Amino acid sequence: MTRVSVLFSGGKDSSLAAILLEPFFEVELVTCSFSLLPVGDVAGEAAKRLGFAHRVVRLDMSVLERAYELIIQDGFPRSAINHIHLAAIERLAKEKDNRFIADGVRRDDRVPVPEMSQIRSIEDRYGVSYMSPLKGCGRGVVDELVQRYLVIAEGQSDSVIKADYETEFRELIRRRAGAQRISELFPAHMQSHVIERKKVSGKEVAMICTHD
Amino acid sequence: MTRVSVLFSGGKDSSLAAILLEPFFEVELVTCSFSLLPVGDVAGEAAKRLGFAHRVVRLDMSVLERAYELIIQDGFPRSAINHIHLAAIERLAKEKDNRFIADGVRRDDRVPVPEMSQIRSIEDRYGVSYMSPLKGCGRGVVDELVQRYLVIAEGQSDSVIKADYETEFRELIRRRAGAQRISELFPAHMQSHVIERKKVSGKEVAMICTHD
Numbered sequence: 001m002t003r004v005s006v007l008f009s010g011g012k013d014s015s016l017a018a019i020l021l022e023p024f025f026e027v028e029l030v031t032c033s034f035s036l037l038p039v040g041d042v043a044g045e046a047a048k049r050l051g052f053a054h055r056v057v058r059l060d061m062s063v064l065e066r067a068y069e070l071i072i073q074d075g076f077p078r079s080a081i082n083h084i085h086l087a088a089i090e091r092l093a094k095e096k097d098n099r100f101i102a103d104g105v106r107r108d109d110r111v112p113v114p115e116m117s118q119i120r121s122i123e124d125r126y127g128v129s130y131m132s133p134l135k136g137c138g139r140g141v142v143d144e145l146v147q148r149y150l151v152i153a154e155g156q157s158d159s160v161i162k163a164d165y166e167t168e169f170r171e172l173i174r175r176r177a178g179a180q181r182i183s184e185l186f187p188a189h190m191q192s193h194v195i196e197r198k199k200v201s202g203k204e205v206a207m208i209c210t211h212d
Numbered sequence: 213m214t215r216v217s218v219l220f221s222g223g224k225d226s227s228l229a230a231i232l233l234e235p236f237f238e239v240e241l242v243t244c245s246f247s248l249l250p251v252g253d254v255a256g257e258a259a260k261r262l263g264f265a266h267r268v269v270r271l272d273m274s275v276l277e278r279a280y281e282l283i284i285q286d287g288f289p290r291s292a293i294n295h296i297h298l299a300a301i302e303r304l305a306k307e308k309d310n311r312f313i314a315d316g317v318r319r320d321d322r323v324p325v326p327e328m329s330q331i332r333s334i335e336d337r338y339g340v341s342y343m344s345p346l347k348g349c350g351r352g353v354v355d356e357l358v359q360r361y362l363v364i365a366e367g368q369s370d371s372v373i374k375a376d377y378e379t380e381f382r383e384l385i386r387r388r389a390g391a392q393r394i395s396e397l398f399p400a401h402m403q404s405h406v407i408e409r410k411k412v413s414g415k416e417v418a419m420i421c422t423h424d
Contacts, residue, residue: 002356024232100353105348107328119350131353132347132349133349135344135347136344136345138341
Protein backbone atom coordinates (compact mmCIF):
# COMPACT_ATOMS: atom_id res chain seq x y z
CA MET A 1 0.00 0.00 0.00
CA THR A 2 1.25 3.47 -0.85
CA ARG A 3 2.71 5.35 2.09
CA VAL A 4 1.85 8.90 3.11
CA SER A 5 3.85 10.94 5.64
CA VAL A 6 1.53 13.14 7.70
CA LEU A 7 3.03 16.13 9.55
CA PHE A 8 1.84 15.55 13.10
CA SER A 9 1.57 17.92 16.05
CA GLY A 10 -0.48 15.75 18.41
CA GLY A 11 -3.46 18.04 17.86
CA LYS A 12 -6.88 17.20 16.50
CA ASP A 13 -6.37 18.48 12.95
CA SER A 14 -3.30 16.44 12.06
CA SER A 15 -4.87 13.44 13.84
CA LEU A 16 -8.03 13.75 11.76
CA ALA A 17 -6.01 14.15 8.56
CA ALA A 18 -4.33 10.84 9.36
CA ILE A 19 -7.65 9.13 10.09
CA LEU A 20 -9.13 10.39 6.79
CA LEU A 21 -6.14 9.03 4.85
CA GLU A 22 -5.95 5.70 6.70
CA PRO A 23 -8.36 3.74 4.44
CA PHE A 24 -6.36 4.75 1.36
CA PHE A 25 -2.71 4.96 2.39
CA GLU A 26 -0.22 3.42 4.78
CA VAL A 27 -0.02 6.34 7.21
CA GLU A 28 3.11 7.33 9.08
CA LEU A 29 3.06 10.35 11.36
CA VAL A 30 6.08 12.63 11.31
CA THR A 31 6.85 15.30 13.89
CA CYS A 32 9.44 17.94 13.10
CA SER A 33 11.57 19.18 15.98
CA PHE A 34 14.43 21.60 16.54
CA SER A 35 15.42 19.65 19.69
CA LEU A 36 14.74 22.66 21.92
CA LEU A 37 12.01 20.80 23.81
CA PRO A 38 10.98 17.11 23.86
CA VAL A 39 8.10 17.66 21.42
CA GLY A 40 8.95 14.43 19.63
CA ASP A 41 8.14 12.45 22.78
CA VAL A 42 4.86 14.30 23.31
CA ALA A 43 3.83 13.59 19.72
CA GLY A 44 5.05 9.99 19.95
CA GLU A 45 2.72 9.34 22.88
CA ALA A 46 -0.25 10.79 20.99
CA ALA A 47 0.64 8.77 17.88
CA LYS A 48 0.70 5.59 19.94
CA ARG A 49 -2.78 6.31 21.27
CA LEU A 50 -3.98 6.85 17.71
CA GLY A 51 -2.40 3.61 16.55
CA PHE A 52 -0.14 5.04 13.86
CA ALA A 53 3.56 4.60 13.14
CA HIS A 54 5.50 7.70 14.17
CA ARG A 55 8.95 9.20 13.75
CA VAL A 56 10.67 12.45 14.60
CA VAL A 57 12.63 14.45 12.06
CA ARG A 58 15.09 17.14 13.06
CA LEU A 59 14.80 20.51 11.33
CA ASP A 60 17.86 22.73 11.08
CA MET A 61 18.01 25.57 13.62
CA SER A 62 18.55 28.02 10.77
CA VAL A 63 14.86 27.51 9.91
CA LEU A 64 13.79 28.62 13.39
CA GLU A 65 16.32 31.48 13.35
CA ARG A 66 14.76 32.77 10.13
CA ALA A 67 11.30 32.39 11.64
CA TYR A 68 12.47 34.47 14.59
CA GLU A 69 13.66 37.23 12.26
CA LEU A 70 10.30 37.17 10.50
CA ILE A 71 8.16 37.41 13.64
CA ILE A 72 10.29 40.23 15.08
CA GLN A 73 10.09 42.08 11.78
CA ASP A 74 6.32 41.54 11.32
CA GLY A 75 5.17 41.69 14.94
CA PHE A 76 2.85 38.70 14.35
CA PRO A 77 3.48 35.02 13.58
CA ARG A 78 1.95 34.38 10.16
CA SER A 79 5.03 34.50 7.89
CA ALA A 80 7.19 32.86 10.54
CA ILE A 81 4.91 29.85 11.00
CA ASN A 82 4.43 29.54 7.23
CA HIS A 83 8.21 29.54 6.86
CA ILE A 84 8.63 26.67 9.33
CA HIS A 85 5.74 24.73 7.81
CA LEU A 86 7.14 24.97 4.29
CA ALA A 87 10.58 23.94 5.55
CA ALA A 88 8.98 20.87 7.16
CA ILE A 89 7.21 19.91 3.93
CA GLU A 90 10.42 20.40 1.94
CA ARG A 91 12.39 18.37 4.50
CA LEU A 92 10.03 15.41 3.94
CA ALA A 93 9.97 15.96 0.17
CA LYS A 94 13.77 15.59 0.07
CA GLU A 95 13.63 12.13 1.62
CA LYS A 96 14.18 9.33 -0.85
CA ASP A 97 11.03 7.26 -1.58
CA ASN A 98 8.59 9.78 -0.09
CA ARG A 99 5.91 10.38 -2.67
CA PHE A 100 2.98 11.65 -0.60
CA ILE A 101 3.16 14.29 2.11
CA ALA A 102 0.14 15.47 4.06
CA ASP A 103 -0.78 17.85 6.84
CA GLY A 104 -3.75 18.97 8.92
CA VAL A 105 -4.32 22.38 7.33
CA ARG A 106 -8.02 23.26 7.38
CA ARG A 107 -10.21 25.47 5.22
CA ASP A 108 -10.65 28.11 7.88
CA ASP A 109 -7.08 28.11 9.24
CA ARG A 110 -5.40 31.47 9.27
CA VAL A 111 -1.98 29.92 9.77
CA PRO A 112 -0.21 27.95 8.42
CA VAL A 113 -1.54 28.64 4.94
CA PRO A 114 1.19 27.59 2.54
CA GLU A 115 1.44 29.54 -0.71
CA MET A 116 0.34 27.26 -3.55
CA SER A 117 3.16 28.54 -5.79
CA GLN A 118 5.68 27.36 -3.19
CA ILE A 119 3.91 24.02 -2.75
CA ARG A 120 3.86 23.43 -6.50
CA SER A 121 7.55 24.27 -6.67
CA ILE A 122 8.29 21.62 -4.02
CA GLU A 123 6.06 19.10 -5.81
CA ASP A 124 7.82 19.71 -9.12
CA ARG A 125 11.37 19.79 -7.77
CA TYR A 126 11.11 16.60 -5.71
CA GLY A 127 8.42 14.65 -7.58
CA VAL A 128 6.14 14.46 -4.55
CA SER A 129 2.44 15.16 -4.03
CA TYR A 130 1.22 17.25 -1.14
CA MET A 131 -2.26 17.00 0.32
CA SER A 132 -4.34 18.54 3.07
CA PRO A 133 -7.39 16.29 3.56
CA LEU A 134 -9.11 18.94 5.71
CA LYS A 135 -8.46 21.85 3.31
CA GLY A 136 -11.96 21.50 1.90
CA CYS A 137 -13.63 21.06 5.30
CA GLY A 138 -15.26 23.71 7.42
CA ARG A 139 -15.74 23.65 11.17
CA GLY A 140 -18.93 21.56 11.00
CA VAL A 141 -17.21 18.62 9.32
CA VAL A 142 -14.17 18.77 11.60
CA ASP A 143 -16.37 18.95 14.72
CA GLU A 144 -18.42 15.96 13.53
CA LEU A 145 -15.35 13.81 12.89
CA VAL A 146 -13.53 14.86 16.07
CA GLN A 147 -16.59 14.04 18.11
CA ARG A 148 -16.86 10.66 16.41
CA TYR A 149 -13.24 9.53 16.51
CA LEU A 150 -11.27 11.46 19.14
CA VAL A 151 -11.16 12.37 22.79
CA ILE A 152 -9.30 15.66 23.03
CA ALA A 153 -8.18 18.17 25.64
CA GLU A 154 -8.62 21.79 24.63
CA GLY A 155 -7.24 24.91 26.22
CA GLN A 156 -5.38 28.16 25.64
CA SER A 157 -2.19 27.82 23.64
CA ASP A 158 0.04 28.56 26.64
CA SER A 159 -1.45 25.78 28.79
CA VAL A 160 -1.83 22.77 26.44
CA ILE A 161 1.17 20.52 25.86
CA LYS A 162 1.59 20.16 22.12
CA ALA A 163 4.19 19.26 19.57
CA ASP A 164 3.49 21.89 16.94
CA TYR A 165 5.96 24.41 15.56
CA GLU A 166 4.66 27.03 17.94
CA THR A 167 5.81 25.15 21.05
CA GLU A 168 9.50 25.32 20.24
CA PHE A 169 9.17 28.68 18.55
CA ARG A 170 7.75 30.16 21.76
CA GLU A 171 10.66 28.60 23.64
CA LEU A 172 13.18 30.28 21.35
CA ILE A 173 11.42 33.64 21.82
CA ARG A 174 11.45 33.09 25.59
CA ARG A 175 15.20 32.44 25.54
CA ARG A 176 15.97 35.36 23.26
CA ALA A 177 13.54 38.01 24.39
CA GLY A 178 11.86 36.83 27.59
CA ALA A 179 8.46 35.32 28.38
CA GLN A 180 6.69 38.68 28.18
CA ARG A 181 7.56 38.99 24.48
CA ILE A 182 5.74 35.71 23.66
CA SER A 183 2.32 37.03 24.59
CA GLU A 184 3.00 40.23 22.65
CA LEU A 185 3.85 38.30 19.48
CA PHE A 186 1.43 35.36 19.75
CA PRO A 187 -2.25 36.00 20.25
CA ALA A 188 -3.58 33.42 22.73
CA HIS A 189 -5.77 30.89 20.91
CA MET A 190 -7.39 27.52 21.48
CA GLN A 191 -5.22 24.47 21.02
CA SER A 192 -6.10 20.82 21.18
CA HIS A 193 -4.20 17.72 22.18
CA VAL A 194 -5.35 14.19 21.42
CA ILE A 195 -6.05 12.08 24.50
CA GLU A 196 -7.58 9.01 22.97
CA ARG A 197 -9.01 7.49 19.81
CA LYS A 198 -12.56 6.20 19.94
CA LYS A 199 -13.39 2.84 18.40
CA VAL A 200 -15.46 3.07 15.25
CA SER A 201 -18.82 1.33 15.31
CA GLY A 202 -19.37 -2.16 13.91
CA LYS A 203 -21.74 -0.75 11.32
CA GLU A 204 -19.10 1.52 9.84
CA VAL A 205 -16.56 -1.26 9.68
CA ALA A 206 -19.07 -3.56 7.99
CA MET A 207 -19.84 -0.87 5.44
CA ILE A 208 -16.16 -0.43 4.63
CA CYS A 209 -15.62 -4.16 4.26
CA THR A 210 -18.32 -4.58 1.61
CA HIS A 211 -15.86 -3.12 -0.93
CA ASP A 212 -14.24 -6.49 -1.29
CA MET B 213 -24.23 6.52 9.85
CA THR B 214 -24.26 10.19 8.93
CA ARG B 215 -25.28 10.89 5.35
CA VAL B 216 -23.45 13.13 2.90
CA SER B 217 -24.90 14.32 -0.41
CA VAL B 218 -22.19 14.51 -3.06
CA LEU B 219 -22.82 16.62 -6.15
CA PHE B 220 -22.15 14.18 -8.97
CA SER B 221 -21.35 14.74 -12.63
CA GLY B 222 -20.27 11.24 -13.60
CA GLY B 223 -16.67 12.47 -13.93
CA LYS B 224 -13.60 11.33 -12.05
CA ASP B 225 -13.42 14.16 -9.53
CA SER B 226 -16.90 13.81 -8.04
CA SER B 227 -16.48 10.01 -8.15
CA LEU B 228 -13.23 10.23 -6.19
CA ALA B 229 -14.78 12.63 -3.70
CA ALA B 230 -17.47 10.02 -3.04
CA ILE B 231 -14.91 7.24 -2.67
CA LEU B 232 -12.87 9.30 -0.19
CA LEU B 233 -15.97 9.98 1.92
CA GLU B 234 -17.32 6.42 1.76
CA PRO B 235 -15.48 5.06 4.83
CA PHE B 236 -16.82 7.91 6.96
CA PHE B 237 -20.30 8.75 5.67
CA GLU B 238 -23.30 7.15 4.06
CA VAL B 239 -22.78 8.55 0.56
CA GLU B 240 -25.59 9.52 -1.80
CA LEU B 241 -24.77 11.00 -5.18
CA VAL B 242 -26.93 13.86 -6.39
CA THR B 243 -27.02 15.17 -9.93
CA CYS B 244 -28.60 18.54 -10.63
CA SER B 245 -30.42 18.95 -13.89
CA PHE B 246 -32.43 21.61 -15.71
CA SER B 247 -34.20 18.88 -17.71
CA LEU B 248 -32.79 20.17 -21.00
CA LEU B 249 -30.92 16.92 -21.61
CA PRO B 250 -31.11 13.49 -19.94
CA VAL B 251 -28.02 14.15 -17.81
CA GLY B 252 -29.69 12.52 -14.82
CA ASP B 253 -29.78 9.19 -16.68
CA VAL B 254 -26.13 9.48 -17.73
CA ALA B 255 -25.12 10.18 -14.13
CA GLY B 256 -27.39 7.44 -12.80
CA GLU B 257 -25.62 4.85 -14.96
CA ALA B 258 -22.22 6.00 -13.70
CA ALA B 259 -23.46 5.99 -10.09
CA LYS B 260 -24.65 2.40 -10.50
CA ARG B 261 -21.22 1.36 -11.73
CA LEU B 262 -19.64 3.03 -8.71
CA GLY B 263 -22.06 1.34 -6.35
CA PHE B 264 -23.58 4.44 -4.77
CA ALA B 265 -27.16 5.54 -4.22
CA HIS B 266 -28.13 8.27 -6.70
CA ARG B 267 -30.89 10.78 -7.24
CA VAL B 268 -31.58 13.66 -9.58
CA VAL B 269 -32.62 17.09 -8.36
CA ARG B 270 -34.20 19.65 -10.66
CA LEU B 271 -32.73 23.15 -10.62
CA ASP B 272 -34.92 26.06 -11.63
CA MET B 273 -34.38 27.35 -15.18
CA SER B 274 -33.91 30.86 -13.78
CA VAL B 275 -30.51 29.68 -12.50
CA LEU B 276 -29.43 28.70 -16.02
CA GLU B 277 -30.91 31.90 -17.46
CA ARG B 278 -28.82 33.96 -15.06
CA ALA B 279 -25.74 31.89 -15.96
CA TYR B 280 -26.44 32.66 -19.62
CA GLU B 281 -26.54 36.39 -18.86
CA LEU B 282 -23.24 36.09 -17.01
CA ILE B 283 -21.38 34.21 -19.74
CA ILE B 284 -22.62 36.58 -22.45
CA GLN B 285 -21.61 39.55 -20.32
CA ASP B 286 -18.15 38.14 -19.39
CA GLY B 287 -17.29 36.27 -22.59
CA PHE B 288 -15.99 33.32 -20.53
CA PRO B 289 -17.68 30.77 -18.26
CA ARG B 290 -16.15 31.31 -14.81
CA SER B 291 -18.85 33.39 -13.09
CA ALA B 292 -21.63 31.50 -14.86
CA ILE B 293 -20.43 28.06 -13.75
CA ASN B 294 -19.79 29.34 -10.22
CA HIS B 295 -23.35 30.68 -10.18
CA ILE B 296 -24.82 27.29 -11.13
CA HIS B 297 -22.57 25.46 -8.69
CA LEU B 298 -23.55 27.68 -5.78
CA ALA B 299 -27.24 27.32 -6.68
CA ALA B 300 -26.81 23.53 -6.62
CA ILE B 301 -25.18 23.63 -3.18
CA GLU B 302 -27.92 25.93 -1.88
CA ARG B 303 -30.60 23.67 -3.39
CA LEU B 304 -29.25 20.73 -1.37
CA ALA B 305 -28.74 22.87 1.73
CA LYS B 306 -32.45 23.78 1.68
CA GLU B 307 -33.52 20.14 1.87
CA LYS B 308 -34.68 19.08 5.29
CA ASP B 309 -32.32 16.71 7.10
CA ASN B 310 -29.34 17.40 4.84
CA ARG B 311 -26.40 18.23 7.08
CA PHE B 312 -23.40 17.45 4.89
CA ILE B 313 -22.94 18.49 1.28
CA ALA B 314 -19.85 17.66 -0.76
CA ASP B 315 -18.46 18.13 -4.24
CA GLY B 316 -15.45 17.19 -6.35
CA VAL B 317 -13.74 20.60 -6.43
CA ARG B 318 -9.95 20.17 -6.58
CA ARG B 319 -7.02 22.31 -5.48
CA ASP B 320 -6.00 23.20 -9.00
CA ASP B 321 -9.48 23.68 -10.47
CA ARG B 322 -10.06 27.00 -12.14
CA VAL B 323 -13.80 26.53 -12.16
CA PRO B 324 -15.99 26.05 -10.21
CA VAL B 325 -14.23 27.79 -7.33
CA PRO B 326 -16.98 28.83 -4.93
CA GLU B 327 -16.35 32.00 -2.93
CA MET B 328 -15.83 31.02 0.69
CA SER B 329 -17.91 33.96 1.90
CA GLN B 330 -20.87 32.59 -0.08
CA ILE B 331 -20.26 29.05 1.17
CA ARG B 332 -20.11 30.24 4.78
CA SER B 333 -23.33 32.15 4.27
CA ILE B 334 -25.07 28.97 3.04
CA GLU B 335 -23.60 26.97 5.94
CA ASP B 336 -24.83 29.52 8.47
CA ARG B 337 -28.26 30.09 6.95
CA TYR B 338 -29.17 26.41 6.58
CA GLY B 339 -27.08 24.80 9.32
CA VAL B 340 -25.22 22.58 6.90
CA SER B 341 -21.54 21.77 6.38
CA TYR B 342 -19.94 21.83 2.98
CA MET B 343 -16.84 19.89 2.06
CA SER B 344 -14.58 19.29 -0.91
CA PRO B 345 -12.45 16.25 -0.11
CA LEU B 346 -10.14 16.96 -3.07
CA LYS B 347 -9.66 20.66 -2.31
CA GLY B 348 -6.34 19.93 -0.62
CA CYS B 349 -5.17 17.52 -3.32
CA GLY B 350 -2.96 18.27 -6.29
CA ARG B 351 -2.81 16.37 -9.55
CA GLY B 352 -0.42 13.72 -8.21
CA VAL B 353 -2.84 12.56 -5.53
CA VAL B 354 -5.84 12.60 -7.87
CA ASP B 355 -3.94 10.66 -10.54
CA GLU B 356 -2.83 8.05 -7.99
CA LEU B 357 -6.36 7.50 -6.68
CA VAL B 358 -8.02 7.50 -10.12
CA GLN B 359 -5.51 4.95 -11.34
CA ARG B 360 -6.19 2.80 -8.29
CA TYR B 361 -9.98 2.94 -8.15
CA LEU B 362 -11.44 3.99 -11.49
CA VAL B 363 -11.55 3.14 -15.15
CA ILE B 364 -12.30 6.36 -17.00
CA ALA B 365 -12.77 7.64 -20.52
CA GLU B 366 -11.15 10.99 -21.21
CA GLY B 367 -11.60 13.31 -24.14
CA GLN B 368 -12.29 16.86 -25.25
CA SER B 369 -15.29 18.46 -23.55
CA ASP B 370 -17.39 18.43 -26.72
CA SER B 371 -16.99 14.67 -27.27
CA VAL B 372 -17.41 13.10 -23.82
CA ILE B 373 -20.91 12.42 -22.50
CA LYS B 374 -21.13 13.93 -19.04
CA ALA B 375 -23.66 15.13 -16.55
CA ASP B 376 -21.96 18.29 -15.35
CA TYR B 377 -23.46 21.78 -15.46
CA GLU B 378 -21.59 22.50 -18.65
CA THR B 379 -23.49 19.89 -20.65
CA GLU B 380 -26.88 21.53 -20.29
CA PHE B 381 -25.41 25.01 -20.28
CA ARG B 382 -23.84 24.36 -23.68
CA GLU B 383 -27.21 23.10 -24.87
CA LEU B 384 -28.91 26.34 -23.79
CA ILE B 385 -26.23 28.38 -25.57
CA ARG B 386 -26.71 26.24 -28.70
CA ARG B 387 -30.48 26.86 -28.64
CA ARG B 388 -30.11 30.59 -27.99
CA ALA B 389 -27.06 31.54 -29.98
CA GLY B 390 -26.06 28.59 -32.18
CA ALA B 391 -23.36 25.92 -31.95
CA GLN B 392 -20.64 28.27 -33.14
CA ARG B 393 -21.09 30.46 -30.06
CA ILE B 394 -20.34 27.52 -27.72
CA SER B 395 -16.75 27.15 -28.86
CA GLU B 396 -16.27 30.92 -28.63
CA LEU B 397 -17.43 31.00 -25.00
CA PHE B 398 -16.08 27.65 -23.75
CA PRO B 399 -12.43 26.82 -24.20
CA ALA B 400 -12.16 23.12 -25.14
CA HIS B 401 -10.72 21.16 -22.21
CA MET B 402 -10.27 17.59 -21.09
CA GLN B 403 -13.25 15.90 -19.49
CA SER B 404 -13.59 12.50 -17.91
CA HIS B 405 -16.40 10.04 -17.56
CA VAL B 406 -16.36 7.06 -15.22
CA ILE B 407 -16.59 3.70 -16.96
CA GLU B 408 -15.99 1.34 -14.07
CA ARG B 409 -14.85 1.07 -10.47
CA LYS B 410 -11.90 -1.18 -9.74
CA LYS B 411 -12.08 -3.56 -6.81
CA VAL B 412 -9.82 -2.60 -3.93
CA SER B 413 -7.23 -5.16 -2.93
CA GLY B 414 -7.73 -7.61 -0.07
CA LYS B 415 -4.85 -5.99 1.80
CA GLU B 416 -6.52 -2.59 1.87
CA VAL B 417 -9.80 -4.01 3.07
CA ALA B 418 -8.05 -6.00 5.79
CA MET B 419 -6.27 -2.83 6.93
CA ILE B 420 -9.54 -0.92 7.16
CA CYS B 421 -11.22 -3.68 9.15
CA THR B 422 -8.58 -3.73 11.87
CA HIS B 423 -10.20 -0.56 13.31
CA ASP B 424 -12.73 -2.67 15.03
